[in-house]
Amino acid sequence: MKSSVNSHVDETAVLTDWPGPEYNPALPALNITNDKETFFSRCKVRPDERFSFANAPINERKRVSLDDMFMPNELSWRLYCLVTDMMYRGYNYPDRNIKDPAQQKQANLTAFNPEKAKEVLKLTERDKGVGATLGAESGYGKTTTMNKVLSAIPQVYRHKASDTCYNREFIQISWVKVKFHGLSMKAFIRRILANIDYLTDDSLATELTDKNSVTEHIDKLLQHCTKYNVGMIVLDECQKMVRHKNNGQLTAAAIDRADFLQQMVNDIPIPFLLIGTPILEPYLAQSPYLYRRFIEESAMIKELYSADDIFWTDLVRVYFESYVLPTGGRLSSEDLADIHEHCVGNISLLKILVTRAFGCLSRAQNLNEISMSDLIEMAYLDGQNEIETMKTLLLDGSKYNAEKIKVKKQKNSASSNVVGKKKSAVEQAGEQAAQESYTALQLLL
């Protein structure tokens, strides 16, 4: 008699290879790569690797480094894997395959026999929605990173007629990303539709107004997601859905938004990705349904980069050595330590420091006399107010604490700004700029 182990070996020996899913033209359109280096090469933007910025004007170095330059890291790779995996899973159903008659069949069922359409989704466990969350504190670079990750996936793909079951050209929208700006949820849906309109030269959003019901809005979105076989909807700034009363409980509007989100995810069987600050997690936890849907496969990033993190060190070096002071030589280990101390491993803080450094440079009389370490110190002093406020916010992880600090700082502003030290013209100009930036930062938060 064979042992069970041997028996299993024998069985696997005769099994044929898994044939893989049916060919689905929607997937090659995503141009997914499983190779990290290939992904990095697709989304990185490094003009400093091709050009020297030693003789470039300060404003141009500032623009390129802060607006254009992007260095992909583990986070971006992790997000790319998350996003493409969700899209891959979302598309791998006959009713999402434009080569399969089931795709148009499901479109018909959705429009004319919704109950039967739901049965199809139930059979494939999609009646409860597919979702994930990207949660991280402000300043971690969520939005920038997600934008770059998504930019590595073609957003609009025009299929040839031969790609489709009924031999017609087909426009595929792989992803749509919209920001929640504290709008009503109806306006939010119209914004998603407007985004699709922009990409396809369609005019879907204009047919809806606030007079239309919530269900009409969701139905319309469903129809149009079906129309363009949308692969994923990314909702940014979702923390703005969350509003609390003075007693700490959610406001009625915030609860309504959660219900709306649940209905939307329920009815629209495509993956949703929410981006927001960690405040989103307890908000979603209010509804076990939403929590399970969105936190099951989430990327909650709470840690900050450590001083010896390779990505962090590389990023700091590129900013300062290639753009801020290209003629200033290499950063010393003390400089790196100072920068990390000021920025606590947070990319937004680093960008503030870099902005301040550029500001100091543009106001400086003699650029040749400025050393790297002096510039770092000047930049920090220039933006001390906002850097410290944001740092406190990050480290405490509480907006309320930040508000308290803000009030405290305002009360003590006369004494706290000058501590037995005569301020230079650069510092005074920096203070003014800092106040403006601080206001902007508060709006951001």
Place this chain on the structure above:
Amino acid sequence: MNAIALASNQFPPFPSEYLPGYIARLFHLLASNNMKKFFSFNSSRTIGKTDVLVPKIALNFAYLDGALNGGGAFLASHQNARFWRGFINEDYFKKSLSTIKASNKSTKRLFYGEEVLASLKPLKWCEECCKQDEDTLGIGIWHSIHQVQTAQRCPMHQCYLKQINLQRSETLLDYPVINESVIKRSSDVYRGKILQQLDIWSGTIMSRPSEETRDWLNDVRADMKYALHLGGGKSTKKHQLYKDWRAFLKSNAWLNQADLQAMQMLTTSNHFTPASLLSGSATATHPILFMLLMSFAKEYSSFRVQF
């Protein structure tokens, strides 16, 4: 590009789908709530009457400079079903379509007598086709081949069709697919003997190339003129012929539904006398009326139908 043209790739028509039915289905698929905008060609113009809706909308699929693959062929199959293209002079047909294309306006009817045949235009469907469509497409669609005015049986399954007569206030937009409501309101298709004869003839005519039909028509016209003595002769004979023709129209239950107004127009208008119907002008008699005259001539004279 208007909504229909844009959406026709994303939600394509199915093979053999009746074009007006497809337009109605598309309207619902897009969950459109703005009918005027949906049917507009551009921001300022909208489509006119329902009976000219089809050729105008069809232009979206056929004449967009090749932007939509297969559009021309798609139009052709529907135009054949609706217009019996072989009955129309080709130049006149092309001129008519190009006028619509250039001006976005309705043109004259291609056939005399279209208006009196309204009762022959119930929406028809086949139970077997409907079952198959539900399996493959999720819904029952309207098939163009079932909408040929004379059709009584499904050419695929040979079973008798079902029909639904739309009320005055209704259009196909109310019945974009064959659903429970359509099934509930439907009855067996009208099975008149004359209609059955016309169906056999029209089946033969429509299965042939248009050019062949045009040649055949010239021969048949000549044969009928000869058999009915319409080349000249005494007016008393003509008077008797017209009287008998009117009696034939009235006595034969070829109309699907009693339509007194249509019958009155047919029996009093000079356009529908045997001589007018055989005149062979560019704007032709409706094929069904022409075939009715064939049936009359066969009964009344020595005329024999040959294909």
